[in-house]
Amino acid sequence: MTRRFQNIIIGAGHNGLACAAYLSRAGQSVLVLEASDVIGGAARNRDLAPGVTVSPGAHLLHAMPADLMRELNLSEHDLSLAATDLNTVSLAVNGEAITFDGDTVTGSAVSDADKAAYVRFNKDMHRFTKALGPALEKLAPEIAIETWKQRLDLMGLGWSIRKLGRYHMREFLRIIGMNFYDLLDEYFENPQMKAAIAMDALWGGEWGARSMGSVLTYLYRMAGYARNGDVGIAQPKGGMGAVSAAIAKAAKAAGTDIRTGARVKQILVENDHAVGVELETGERIEADRVISNADPKQTFMKLVSPDHLDTGFVRQIKNLRARGKAGKLHLVLSSAPKFKGVDTVNLGSRMIIAPTMDEIELAFNPSKYKKYPTAPVLEIIMPSVNDESIASDGRHLLSAVVQYLPYDDTPDEEANRTAFLETVLDQLERYAPDIRKQIIEAELLTPRDIEREFGMTGGHWHHVELVFETFLFNRPIPALSRHTSPITDLYLCGAGCHPGGNVMGIAGRNAAQLILKGGK
Numbered sequence: 001m002t003r004r005f006q007n008i009i010i011g012a013g014h015n016g017l018a019c020a021a022y023l024s025r026a027g028q029s030v031l032v033l034e035a036s037d038v039i040g041g042a043a044r045n046r047d048l049a050p051g052v053t054v055s056p057g058a059h060l061l062h063a064m065p066a067d068l069m070r071e072l073n074l075s076e077h078d079l080s081l082a083a084t085d086l087n088t089v090s091l092a093v094n095g096e097a098i099t100f101d102g103d104t105v106t107g108s109a110v111s112d113a114d115k116a117a118y119v120r121f122n123k124d125m126h127r128f129t130k131a132l133g134p135a136l137e138k139l140a141p142e143i144a145i146e147t148w149k150q151r152l153d154l155m156g157l158g159w160s161i162r163k164l165g166r167y168h169m170r171e172f173l174r175i176i177g178m179n180f181y182d183l184l185d186e187y188f189e190n191p192q193m194k195a196a197i198a199m200d201a202l203w204g205g206e207w208g209a210r211s212m213g214s215v216l217t218y219l220y221r222m223a224g225y226a227r228n229g230d231v232g233i234a235q236p237k238g239g240m241g242a243v244s245a246a247i248a249k250a251a252k253a254a255g256t257d258i259r260t261g262a263r264v265k266q267i268l269v270e271n272d273h274a275v276g277v278e279l280e281t282g283e284r285i286e287a288d289r290v291i292s293n294a295d296p297k298q299t300f301m302k303l304v305s306p307d308h309l310d311t312g313f314v315r316q317i318k319n320l321r322a323r324g325k326a327g328k329l330h331l332v333l334s335s336a337p338k339f340k341g342v343d344t345v346n347l348g349s350r351m352i353i354a355p356t357m358d359e360i361e362l363a364f365n366p367s368k369y370k371k372y373p374t375a376p377v378l379e380i381i382m383p384s385v386n387d388e389s390i391a392s393d394g395r396h397l398l399s400a401v402v403q404y405l406p407y408d409d410t411p412d413e414e415a416n417r418t419a420f421l422e423t424v425l426d427q428l429e430r431y432a433p434d435i436r437k438q439i440i441e442a443e444l445l446t447p448r449d450i451e452r453e454f455g456m457t458g459g460h461w462h463h464v465e466l467v468f469e470t471f472l473f474n475r476p477i478p479a480l481s482r483h484t485s486p487i488t489d490l491y492l493c494g495a496g497c498h499p500g501g502n503v504m505g506i507a508g509r510n511a512a513q514l515i516l517k518g519g520k
């Protein structure tokens with residue numbers, strides 16, 4: 001008979017593992033059940049070719065709180081960073097690259113006015129991030145104001161905005177619902193510079209610079225930099241899988257059991273209480289509570305029988321937007337590529353292909369109609385430049401997030417993927433003319449491939465779209481905003497919860513802390 005646990009966590013994504021680590025450290029028994037043979041969810045490693053390790057999902061670490069890394073002793077569990085504070089370089093076809101390094105922006109086409117505006121812009125955004133940031137680390141405040149605690153939580157958010165002072169508070173309230181396109185036009189002249197900054201509001205989502213609320217998602221990104229202890233945009237040694245491996249080690253050291261290759265088929269519910277799970281093999285395991293790291297759609301539309309949920313709730317879950325638009329390109333190269341305007345130092349930085357904000361919109365538009373863009377937007381890194389363990393024998397790995405791809409479930413999916421790979425390589429070639437000759441191996445993952453590999457509904461890296469209407473107490477829906485659910489003893493702990501996606505472990509930590517306080 002299988003041992004009974006206090007907690008079963010469905011999924012060994014980094015959030016599930018973080019949740020497990022915090023619960024185990026508090027003395028609770030925890031069993032993590034992972035469908036895949038590998039832990040880490042979208043923060044994992046695998047071999048792309050013999051001697052070449054790829055991070056097929058997330059490839060950069062920029063949002064994990066420094067205190068979480070300290071609390072879980074991740075450095076003692078073998079996590080180290082191969083590179084920190086990466087510059088961002090916006091590539092140009094004519095070689096006029098623009099480099100962002102802290103508050104400094106350089107490039108022959110960047111005016112003095114834009115250089116000064118960038119300092120001012122960063123100062124303003126840091127100020128607003130400071131006001132919003134704390135709310136993105138704690139449990140979402142409740143809007144049902146019935147107790148003093150609820151009142152104080154909500155007042156805390158209001159107070160941090162009020163503290164901005166009259167002028168900046170008004171400015172914050174003016175811009176927070178705005179689209180980033182218009183805001184960037186208020187600050188800058190250079191179109192390429194605006195596009196590079198804009199993309200930091202857009203990676204991973206189904207939205208463009210002109211979409212309402214894109215200022216908010218930029219501040220969301222900035223809040224990650226503010227809490228990560230000055231590591232900026234970092235590259236973990238050995239790949240992003242090393243982050244999940246370190247969290248798993250912390251959890252195991254505290255007593256967590258982790259089983260891979262163990263797909264949960266259903267969550268067992270009796271008298272409106274979660275009482276355990278049934279695996280695909282038919283094995284049933286009991287627990288005091290079940291915590292799902294799977295996305296909300298999967299949790300409530302596949303793992304829980306609709307008989308246990310009311311129709312209004314099911315309708316809201318069904319209508320949640322989970323249409324991932326990010327794909328991933330991986331190239332094994334015979335030698336280091338040459339990008340126009342990029343020196344060997346910046347080859348290890350983050351490189352962006354996004355010539356103008358209008359071209360971002362043009363790349364986004366076809367995906368709305370299930371079509372592929374002709375000039376995709378890319379975030380490129382060369383992990384093997386900063387970390388020799390990534391590729392052996394002088395080879396290099398190129399890893400790129402590719403926006404905006406449709407979720408292709410047509411009969412032509414395979415042919416479309418092959419054709420689109422050529423489109424992406426054509427785009428790269430404009431910036432690195434010899435790159436095709438260096439390719440030994442190429443892989444392109446579409447959102448549908450991402451769904452297959454990581455189990456994320458729609459291949460969406462935030463599990464549920466991260467927009468104004470799914471923020472804070474509305475994430476993913478009001479009834480699920482504080483990790484609890486309509487089924488007693490069933491909790492959520494993944495990216496679909498507040499505060500959202502990216503590799504940061506906050507949802508996992510918050511879920512554990514709530515449970516340790518009695519689940520309220």
Ligand SMILES: Cc1cc2nc3c(=O)[nH]c(=O)nc-3n(C[C@H](O)[C@H](O)[C@H](O)COP(=O)(O)OP(=O)(O)OC[C@H]3O[C@@H](n4cnc5c(N)ncnc54)[C@H](O)[C@@H]3O)c2cc1C
Nearest residue numbers: 011013014015035041042058059060264461495501502503
């Ligand atoms: C292509 C791509 C690029 C990205 N780039 C970055 C980046 O550079 N930086 C960054 O910070 N973020 C990035 N992200 C986002 C980030 O990876 C995710 O937001 C984050 O990993 C989500 O973590 P999670 O633990 O909440 O969920 P997941 O990683 O989705 O983990 C959920 C786990 O649950 C398991 N599971 C699901 N269903 C079941 C079941 N029925 N039974 C058992 N197990 C189950 C899954 O197999 C998975 O392991 C990227 C994502 C993608 C896809």
